[in-house]
Amino acid sequence: MNLRLRTLVALASLILSFEGAAQSLSMVQTANLSKCTGDSLRLELNVTGSNMSAANGFRVMMAPGAPSTFTVPNSDTLDIVKWRSVFPLPVGTDTNSVGAKYVWVIVSDSITASGFYSIVIQSTSPVLWSDTIQVLVNVSPQSEITAISGGFDNLHTGGPDWGFCFGDTLTLYANTGQNGYQWFKDGTLMTGETNDSLLVVNSGTYSIEVSNGVCTKMSADTIINVFQPTTSVVHLPAGMQTLEVLDKDGVIDSLGFCETEFLQLAGPNSAAVGTSVLYQWLRDSVDLFGQTFTVPILGANQINLSTNEGGVYYLETVWLPGGCPDTSDAFWLFVDSIPDTEIQAVAWPGQTTVSLTICENDSTQLATIVSQGAWTYQWEVRFPAGSGNWTSIPNETSDKLTVSTAIVSGSAEYRLVIDNDYCTHTTSELLVNVVKLPTIAVAPADSLALCAGDSVLVGVTGSSTSYLWTFPGGSYSGASFYAKTPGVYVVAGTNANGCVNYDTLEVFFFTVNANAGPDQTVLPGSTVQLNATGGLLYYWYADVPTYFSDPYNPNAQTVPTQDTTMYVVEVLNSYGCFDTDTMFVYTFDPATLVPDLSNVMNVITPNGDGFNDVFDLSELVRADSCDLVVLDRWGAQVFEQKRYTSGWDGSTQGGDPLPDGTYYYLLVCDDIIRFRGAITVVRP
Structure with missing residues (x-):
């Protein structure tokens, strides 16, 4: 606690010891008290006796010289900006209680003459006057930014600021004739900027502190913003059918579409009151040496541009007020032409004539007259011809199509849809007539079984005018013949339209696998047990006269009569086909x-x-x-x-x-x- 505060506390303690005495106000005179106009002045006030009324207020008045009385008309009433009660503790903001207090006031800027002034404090309930103190008041210098060069009233931001174009500068000028200057930016002293003018290159809040040798004064803030317009180009896709966005990021600046449509590009508009924008659309061009340069598009000076030409586009703008220029980023347009071609029937390799009439099991080939590698294709079919709906043919996406009944079962129309990235062209349709195949059926059945060495009469019926049989090892022209070779017989029937249909007949032999059993070695005179398999009926015999218990029994018994005897078994199956097998019996003593x-x-x-x-x-x-x-x-x-x-x-x-x-x-x-x-x- 400093000496003055200790004195105030002691005085307040003395006053409080006479509780119940008359109320009074007193101020402490500070030695050599001097202030400038506009400065903050702290007064030291003591309230003695008893507390002031709750309705009480205080008025601080200042008058030149040493007047005997103070009145409102002949005084400046100073604004009280802050109170603090310092005793009794705790420190607070109480104004009416007995004790010591600090009062902060602002020395009025309306004072125009330097000199000594008297200050008094008056309470309102009750009406009391403090003693008078003296203060030397010095008039602060004028401090203001009087002129701005190189900028403009920045209507683009909608705020009370000044602007200049990005890349430019402006100059601030303060009132002249003062002893000293110091510029501030955003409340921070600007080192070395002590002239009465300032070159500004950045946005900020600028002010200047001016000194007259005794007092200094800070000017009002001047807000300055660098105005950097942004020229963005957007597209207006409404109504477009072929438009495709090509960008891989979030910024749309690359589009593709077909030459049959026009794309609308749009520039930015100035929304702030009192502002406007001038426009000039530009486009890349190429000179005789292949160098790219940008040229203005004649007459394209509106906010919107309508075009169906590919290229790299830009928009150049000038923003008013200020005349700040800007140019947009490149906007790429890719415009494709219509793949104008048609389809036709083409011959197969080795074919001399082309026809759009085919047999049910035949085919013809359609293809484009002109094709390009950049085009994509989709074939479509309408079936029945003239009344069905057009549908895409799955997996048919080349410039050629093989037409057969694998697509639809009868006569139909075909066309090709061609895409050139953004343009789509549908060709005229071609009608392909499909002629029914002749009927054909083999007889007596589709498959026949024979015993080896037998033959069977086979034939064919149907609507064909001629028949040709092919089979393993030969062929036959006619409706019927005797088949005696196992295998697949194919008959081709041809009608009057030249359409060929086929049927097949399979002839196979029944397989009889006779098995006489393994060879045996026995003692002389032994009875041998035979075991045959593989059929329905059996018959045993040997290469020499031999005894059999029952030659028709597959499990017959026999007694060999020599060292080596060959036994033969004939086996007959249920279809009357037979086979034979042999086995040997050896006798050994x-x-x-x-x-x-x-x-x-x-x-x-x-x-x-x-x-x-x-x-x-x-x-x-x-x-x-x-x-x-x-x-x-x-x-x-x-x-x-x-x-x-x-x-x-x-x-x-x-x-x-x-x-x-x-x-x-x-x-x-x-x-x-x-x-x-x-x-x-x-x-x-």
Whole structure:
């Protein structure tokens, strides 16, 4: 707390100690008090005695010199801008309570003569007068921006500001004849700007502080905005059928459309009162050297431009007031021409004449007279001709079309829709007449089965005038003939219009697969069980007179009369077709074998020591294909292997070890017994 405040607090404490005394007002005189007009002045006021009335108000009056009395007519009433009660605590804004207070007032700008002035404070309820203090008042200098050069009244923003065009400058001028100047921008001192004029290059709020050597004064703010017009070009798509936006971003500045339509481009309009815009549309052009340059479009000086020509367009504007120029970004227009062509029938390769009349199973080809790679195509068909609706043909999007009944079942009209990016052209239609095929049907059926070697009479009926049969290994011209070769028979019938229709007949042989069963090896005098399959009826016979239990039984029994007997079975199926098969029966008596131990092994010792582990007959077999059959001493077969040379280790057919002992074997090569012998199996 400073000395003056401590003094006020002590004085207020003394006054409060006489509670109930008469009310009074007093001010503290500050030594050498000096202010400029327009400055803020803080007064120190003490209210003593008792609190003022709640209806009380205060008036601060200032008069030149030292008047004996103050009246409103001969005084300046100073505006009170702020109160603060400093005692008793707490600090607040109370004005009527007993205590010490600060009062802030503004020294009036209406004072025109410097000198000493007296100040007094008057209360209204009750009416009291404080003592008088003295203050030296100095008249502040005039501070204002008196002129602006290079700018204009900025009506474009709708606010009270001044403007200049982007890229230009303007100059502010202050009142002259003062001792000092300091320019401010947006409330911040501008370093080095201490002249009575200022060159402005940026938007901002500008003011100047002027000094007369004693007092300074800040001018009113002047708002200055750089005006940079924006010339945007938009398109007006209403009513356009072919317009396509080509941009990939959010800014539309690239459009395509067909030459049959006109596109409206529109520039910006000035919405602010008192403003206007001048327009000039521009377009890129190319000189004789291929260089691009921009030229104005003659007569195109309105806000809108209507065009059906491709190119790069710009809009040049001048904004008034101010005359600020601007040019829009490029606006690209791509205008396509109509793909003007028609369709015609064209010949197939090798065809000499072209016709729009085809058979049901034939086709003709339509194509454009002129085509270009940039065009896209869609073929359409109207069926029935003259009364149906036009529909797109799926997947037919080239400049050619193969017309057949795969599209529609009869005569129809065809046309082609051609797109050139933005232009669409529909050709004239062509009528394709479809002639019915002749009827044709094979007899007696579509498929026939024969026994091998048989034949069957086949024929054809229908509306054809001639017939041609083709089949495996031959052909026949006529309606009927005998077929005896298995396979597919195709008959082609041709009518008076030259249209050909086809039918097929499949002739196949019944398959009989006779099976006489596997060959057998038996002891002499044994009864052999035969087992035939593959048909309905069977008959057995042999290459030598042989006994059969029942030769018509597929499972007949027989007793062979020689070492090798060939048995034949004839098999008949349910359709009367037959087949034959053979099997051999070998008789073998192990007791009659005379082993030849000089060249053939007679003992094997399958113990894995690498010596005599397997029965090796490679010297006997050599390069021939021989089968090995091993029998036990009772004649039962225990092992058999086709194409044997070596490898039997005394095991059964299933791989189980046979008991030690003597076994008998046959080596059969090309159905002839090459060797008979005995082999002893010994496992050490």
